[in-house]
Amino acid sequence: GAVVSQHPSWVICKSGTSVKIECRSLDFQATTMFWYRQFPKQSLMLMATSNEGSKATYEQGVEKDKFLINHASLTLSTLTVTSAHPEDSSFYICSAWGVAGSYEQYFGPGTRLTVT
Amino acid sequence: KNQVEQSPQSLIILEGKNCTLQCNYTVSPFSNLRWYKQDTGRGPVSLTIMTFSENTKSNGRYTATLDADTKQSSLHITASQLSDSASYICVVSEDTDKLIFGTGTRLQVFP
Numbered sequence: 124g125a126v127v128s129q130h131p132s133w134v135i136c137k138s139g140t141s142v143k144i145e146c147r148s149l150d151f152q153a154t155t156m157f158w159y160r161q162f163p164k165q166s167l168m169l170m171a172t173s174n175e176g177s178k179a180t181y182e183q184g185v186e187k188d189k190f191l192i193n194h195a196s197l198t199l200s201t202l203t204v205t206s207a208h209p210e211d212s213s214f215y216i217c218s219a220w221g222v223a224g225s226y227e228q229y230f231g232p233g234t235r236l237t238v239t
Numbered sequence: 240k241n242q243v244e245q246s247p248q249s250l251i252i253l254e255g256k257n258c259t260l261q262c263n264y265t266v267s268p269f270s271n272l273r274w275y276k277q278d279t280g281r282g283p284v285s286l287t288i289m290t291f292s293e294n295t296k297s298n299g300r301y302t303a304t305l306d307a308d309t310k311q312s313s314l315h316i317t318a319s320q321l322s323d324s325a326s327y328i329c330v331v332s333e334d335t336d337k338l339i340f341g342t343g344t345r346l347q348v349f350p
Contacts, residue, residue, distance in 0.1 A: 127282075157338075166328060166340040167283070216282045226271050226290075228338065230282035 125151045127219050129231035136207055136238055144202045144234045146217030152197035153219035157228065158190075161214040173200055197221070207238040241266040243331050243341035251347045256319055260344045262312040262329030270332040274303050274314045277326045277343070286314070286327075319348045 126149040136142050146156060155174050159167040171187075173179040173194035181187045191203040200219075204211055214235055218228040243264045252258050264272070271290045275283035287296045287303040289312075295304045300317045316323055329341040 129282075166342045168340075169338070172337075214280070218282075226288060226332065227285060230275075230284070233280065233282045235280065 125149075125219070125227070125229040127153075127217065127229045127231040129215075129217055129234050131234060132232065133235040134237070136236070138208055138238055139206055141203055141205045142207055142236060144204075144215055144217075144236075146200045146202070146219070146231050148198045148219040148221070148229070151219075152221055153200075154197065154221040155219070156194055156200040157218045157220070158192060158200075158202050159216045159218065161216060161233075167216060170202075204236065207236070209238045212236055212238045241331075241333060241339050243329055243339050245327075245329050245341040245344050247344060248342070249345040249347070251349065252319055254319060254321055254348055254350050258316050258319060258346065260314045260316075260327050260329075260346070262314070262341055264310050264312070264329070264331045264339075264341075266310075266331040266333050266339055268333055269307065269310075270334050272303075272305055272312050273330040273332070273338075274301070274312075275328045275330060277328055279325070283328060316346075319346075321348050321350060324348045 128147045130145045158170045161167045170185045171179045171181045179192035194200040216233045218230045220228045246261045273288045274286040277283040286301045289305045302315045305312045326343040326345050328343045330338045
């Protein structure tokens with residue numbers, strides 16, 4: 124089946140620094156990738172949708188200058204949390220869509236970000 | 240407003256027992272409905288995906304049903320195992336890519 128990986132799986136950073144999270148589709152080309160954020164005991168919340176080679180579309184309330192998304196290739200998307208603050212601490216999950224004939228979105232294993 | 244509501248919020252059952260989780264949605268237009276299993280600290284894993292014309296779909300011990308007229312779905316787990324302990328999320332798609340997530344049902348299976 125289609126596999127999506129994320130790196131790192133967890134990261135701790137100091138307030139004010141930037142953190143980059145990678146999302147890769149390992150065995151298929153992802154025309155669209157999605158970034159979600161999940162707080163404890165809550166469901167996933169879509170942050171942005173990115174298509175390869177074009178600018179990401181952000182959901183209402185998500186700061187595009189703070190959460191930089193780059194989808195430079197059909198197998199890689201990155202999310203950079205700039206000037207991180209403790210309230211950015213969360214579980215970040217990406218998903219990828221692009222398997223021909225399938226509605227399926229394949230989710231990565233997630234990245235736990237803790238900002239101290 | 241497009242919404243997906245799940246019940247119960249949490250559920251505790253004994254190993255070997257069956258259980259049924261419920262999902263009601265108001266998403267329109269409707270494309271498909273999915274059930275995901277999410278272990279703590281992990282990304283969601285797809286269990287089933289059903290389009291408008293499908294009433295039921297099985298994946299091993301998991302069986303999902305869909306009533307598109309009443310906008311209800313259920314996920315039935317047969318002969319539960321300890322490894323079934325997880326959150327189960329009902330997700331409805333209004334088109335081919337945007338997903339609307341339910342808040343999930345947290346299932347705990349005890350020996």
